[in-house]
Amino acid sequence: MSKYKLFLLRHGEGAWNKENRFCSWVDQKLSENGVTEAQDCGKLLKEQGYKFDIVFTSILSRSIQTAWLVLEAMGLEWVPVVKAWRLNERHYGSLIGLNRAEMALLHGEEKVKLWRRSYDITPPVIDESHPYYHEIYNDRRYTTCDVPIEKLPRAESLKEVLDRLLPYWDSTIVPEIRKERNVLISAHGNSCRALLKHLEGISDEDIASVTLPTGIPVLLELDENLRSVKPRQLLGDQAKIQAAIKKVEDQGKAKVKKM
Numbered sequence: 258m259s260k261y262k263l264f265l266l267r268h269g270e271g272a273w274n275k276e277n278r279f280c281s282w283v284d285q286k287l288s289e290n291g292v293t294e295a296q297d298c299g300k301l302l303k304e305q306g307y308k309f310d311i312v313f314t315s316i317l318s319r320s321i322q323t324a325w326l327v328l329e330a331m332g333l334e335w336v337p338v339v340k341a342w343r344l345n346e347r348h349y350g351s352l353i354g355l356n357r358a359e360m361a362l363l364h365g366e367e368k369v370k371l372w373r374r375s376y377d378i379t380p381p382v383i384d385e386s387h388p389y390y391h392e393i394y395n396d397r398r399y400t401t402c403d404v405p406i407e408k409l410p411r412a413e414s415l416k417e418v419l420d421r422l423l424p425y426w427d428s429t430i431v432p433e434i435r436k437e438r439n440v441l442i443s444a445h446g447n448s449c450r451a452l453l454k455h456l457e458g459i460s461d462e463d464i465a466s467v468t469l470p471t472g473i474p475v476l477l478e479l480d481e482n483l484r485s486v487k488p489r490q491l492l493g494d495q496a497k498i499q500a501a502i503k504k505v506e507d508q509g510k511a512k513v514k515k516m
């Protein structure tokens with residue numbers, strides 16, 4: 258029986274979503290379109306009568322900015338926004354910054370699909386020679402985490418995302434849900450997929466075909482044990498949502514650059 262409702266949200270489009278680059282722990286702001294997506298998401302939730310008591314985000318700006326825009330559109334600016342690195346996007350290791358279509362040309366679409374969607378394959382780790390290494394690990398936000406910087410990930414599989422996210426889910430988010438607070442988690446494609454896998458009991462194989470578009474609220478209905486009891490609902494125009502999912506899936510296709 259459905260006891261609790263929970264919303265997951267992949268932030269609105271960021272600059273690197275648009276450029277088809279693995280963004281991950283690089284802190285990109287929302288694109289103009291991403292701002293509109295977040296505002297539209299807030300308007301839709303308000304129209305449908307939903308309210309939030311608390312919002313959880315990662316410590317990456319695109320998820321925080323999305324939460325703010327959603328709350329503003331709902332007239333709920335006063336609602337607390339709680340941030341944690343454990344909701345950050347999956348750490349894509351040395352793939353960070355690279356263009357998916359170019360990677361597909363170089364390594365093949367199958368390899369890119371494995372990197373993006375397999376459950377337990379960790380991409381190559383980022384090291385100090387990587388162009389974004391220092392930008393990430395010299396960022397002051399990572400001195401505020403509950404693990405020291407040197408222990409933070411250098412690359413993660415989806416399984417490793419779930420391993421670092423679950424303790425936070427159990428210790429911090431679940432108690433709010435059990436208090437019957439209306440919770441929104443504004444996070445990322447893969448941190449939301451990892452949580453979905455856990456809540457819906459999706460197999461290691463089947464999670465590969467779960468894709469989340471940006472800026473679309475995902476409604477989950479959970480039972481007493483915080484397990485999903487109904488198919489997830491992606492709210493909004495279903496044709497547009499399907500087209501947006503296909504667009505994300507197609508990001509891993511090899512495209513020859515126009516001369």
Ligand SMILES: O=C(OP(=O)(O)O)[C@H](O)COP(=O)(O)O
Nearest residue numbers: 278279280281346373445446447
């Ligand atoms: O930063 C990312 O996700 P986000 O836009 O949800 O934060 C990743 O680059 C998503 O890449 P993917 O769709 O290839 O897993």
